[in-house]
Amino acid sequence: MAPEEPSSHSCQAVVLHCIDFRFKKELDTYLNQRFPKGYDLISLAGSCMGLLSDEDHRKLLLEQFQISSRLHHPKTIALVQHEDCGAYGGSGAFRTPEEELEHQGQELQKASVLLKEHFSQHQIETYFIGLSGELVSM
Numbered sequence: 001m002a003p004e005e006p007s008s009h010s011c012q013a014v015v016l017h018c019i020d021f022r023f024k025k026e027l028d029t030y031l032n033q034r035f036p037k038g039y040d041l042i043s044l045a046g047s048c049m050g051l052l053s054d055e056d057h058r059k060l061l062l063e064q065f066q067i068s069s070r071l072h073h074p075k076t077i078a079l080v081q082h083e084d085c086g087a088y089g090g091s092g093a094f095r096t097p098e099e100e101l102e103h104q105g106q107e108l109q110k111a112s113v114l115l116k117e118h119f120s121q122h123q124i125e126t127y128f129i130g131l132s133g134e135l136v137s138m
């Protein structure tokens, strides 16, 4: 297969997000605006947690990013963490919303570093989405 396929079968980004349904509508709206030519979606409970805390999940996720990269040539990897994620014990696992935001920001940074080692050509964007539907760039 030629490495440079026509753009008809390419997308702009590959997105990693948790399975949590509560964020899907707002996230779809944002991502469709941010990446109007389309994006691949990888969904796993805990999102970045899979890259950072579990060897099997890391392997699985890296494979998914590689498949997306090979088939659809996205230039951007977008990582999304969310408020009240059950994989992290929900918001109750944190003393304050600020602490939760800070922790998820650290997860996003660690996952970015890890992905950069494997996908040095990609631009990496990181986001946190709250229960209100507000999405912040981290």
Ligand SMILES: [Zn+2]
Pocket: 018, 019, 020, 045, 046, 047, 082, 084, 085, 086, 087
């Ligand atoms: Zn979650």
